[in-house]
Amino acid sequence: MPRRSELPRMGAARRGTVTAIVALLLIAAGDEPPSNVQRVPPEQALAILGHTVTDQEGKDIGRLVDVLVGDDGEPQAAVIDFGGFMGVGSRKIAVQWSTLHFAPANAKQPITLDLTQDQIKAAPEYKDPAKPASVVVAPTTPKQ
Amino acid sequence: MPRDGTIPARGPRALDLLNFFVADVQTGFGPFVAVYLTAHKWTQVEIGFALTTGTIVALIAQIPAGALVDATTNKRAAASGALIGVIIAALLLALQPTQLPVIVAQILHAFASCVLTPAIAAISLHLVGYAALGERLGRNARFASIGNGLAAAVMGATGAWLSSRAVFFLTAALCVPALMTLGRIGRGPHSRRQTTTRSLDWPGIRTLLADRRLLIFGLCVALYHLSNAAMLPLAGAEVTMRAGSYANMIIAACILVPQGVVALLSPWVGRAATQIGRRPLMLLGWAALPLRGVLLAVLPDPWLLVAGQSISGISAAVFGVMLPLLAADITRGSSHFNLCMGLLGLALYAGAALSTTLGGWIADDAGLPWAFCALAAIGMVATATVWLIMPETRPTSA
Numbered sequence: 001m002p003r004r005s006e007l008p009r010m011g012a013a014r015r016g017t018v019t020a021i022v023a024l025l026l027i028a029a030g031d032e033p034p035s036n037v038q039r040v041p042p043e044q045a046l047a048i049l050g051h052t053v054t055d056q057e058g059k060d061i062g063r064l065v066d067v068l069v070g071d072d073g074e075p076q077a078a079v080i081d082f083g084g085f086m087g088v089g090s091r092k093i094a095v096q097w098s099t100l101h102f103a104p105a106n107a108k109q110p111i112t113l114d115l116t117q118d119q120i121k122a123a124p125e126y127k128d129p130a131k132p133a134s135v136v137v138a139p140t141t142p143k144q
Numbered sequence: 145m146p147r148d149g150t151i152p153a154r155g156p157r158a159l160d161l162l163n164f165f166v167a168d169v170q171t172g173f174g175p176f177v178a179v180y181l182t183a184h185k186w187t188q189v190e191i192g193f194a195l196t197t198g199t200i201v202a203l204i205a206q207i208p209a210g211a212l213v214d215a216t217t218n219k220r221a222a223a224s225g226a227l228i229g230v231i232i233a234a235l236l237l238a239l240q241p242t243q244l245p246v247i248v249a250q251i252l253h254a255f256a257s258c259v260l261t262p263a264i265a266a267i268s269l270h271l272v273g274y275a276a277l278g279e280r281l282g283r284n285a286r287f288a289s290i291g292n293g294l295a296a297a298v299m300g301a302t303g304a305w306l307s308s309r310a311v312f313f314l315t316a317a318l319c320v321p322a323l324m325t326l327g328r329i330g331r332g333p334h335s336r337r338q339t340t341t342r343s344l345d346w347p348g349i350r351t352l353l354a355d356r357r358l359l360i361f362g363l364c365v366a367l368y369h370l371s372n373a374a375m376l377p378l379a380g381a382e383v384t385m386r387a388g389s390y391a392n393m394i395i396a397a398c399i400l401v402p403q404g405v406v407a408l409l410s411p412w413v414g415r416a417a418t419q420i421g422r423r424p425l426m427l428l429g430w431a432a433l434p435l436r437g438v439l440l441a442v443l444p445d446p447w448l449l450v451a452g453q454s455i456s457g458i459s460a461a462v463f464g465v466m467l468p469l470l471a472a473d474i475t476r477g478s479s480h481f482n483l484c485m486g487l488l489g490l491a492l493y494a495g496a497a498l499s500t501t502l503g504g505w506i507a508d509d510a511g512l513p514w515a516f517c518a519l520a521a522i523g524m525v526a527t528a529t530v531w532l533i534m535p536e537t538r539p540t541s542a
Contacts, residue, residue: 087175089380118388
């Protein structure tokens, strides 16, 4: 995964400004992008923080709000804010990273979770980043 | 309601609508902010900070806002100012979901809410007078809960099908009919002495603060919310743990059914408080708290939780009428009605804030049933406080 950790944190307006400045610089530089800048279109890499997560039937089940990363830089688990109505009953649950599937080019449901609501409903809430997280792992059935 | 012909008939109707629209607007603000900011890539820490800022301002602004409403002669102007503040806050959120504008919006909205609640109560007092206040507050509570319930449904749908940003545009738009109905209420024929302080009145404030009835009722209010506030969030957590994919429907019912109960009960509460006194009704509303806590702890099925939670409608109907009614009783003959509302608001917020922290703690350490039992125990203490030391505040002549 490309390191784009700063981009998702910026507000839309700031990102717009940055894009505009980059565009102006490109024009000023004669359309030639600098050699150390790589252009990543949104169909190839998705800004995931705050994005909705759907189940396999395409039903909206929550939002991805945080990512737990190991010392190899690889994501271990994702924190998903699930369910609730009017802010009541929503819970944050950590799920194993491999239960998530990403399809940046699929605008409708780019993030799919391999678990159903019934599989995650009893999982303990993810609360304190300083304490060991209870991560929901994939069911033991072999994956495709 | 007095029918002496001096009141334009549209006044009471306009006040009904004002309560309805203000409740709509307040619904839009609460729970959608967190979802909206999450969708705009705010981290959990940043969202927590923004929401806590709002809560703290709502806490510390209660008393100054109450004093401010006391100091203004025209309460409708004060309420209009607050509504304009809410419009600005909603638009700021909708248009600029970045750090500074969101914090400003949170502060603005918290302060506006602290002004709106006492101002609407004072407007009611001017419109119907002290003698008919109980019945009027019952109607206020009815229309507010209808507004809350409808807005929860409509805004929930808006958030799901359009976007969480649209919720804030809708909130700002709903302030417009609120402002229009405010303009139609009229001045109100009754005395403004109780609600208006001309200059700094230290002896009056000292008398108010030393009033035993205020201290005891403030304690009752704080204990009520210490017991009440955490019950719904914990019930929601329990439902999501047990009910799976249809959890959201049960939670929606847990929120909407009590609103229906309030809409049905509160006019009766208002009338009964005038006829048989405040204490019996307070006992009813406060005693429903421990009953609900125990039911939530033992009911086995998520759908039965809705029944347990609907008992909160009884408490809420009583509370919604009693808070402004007792503020009016206690400040009878003085000129600090709104300041008294602010003091009671502070007790309410402090109790509620502690409740969610305490409830969350116990639920984490000992489990949900124990948390409900602890909240029920606090409800018992609250009921005992009403039973043993809360005096009747209804004037004997009324």
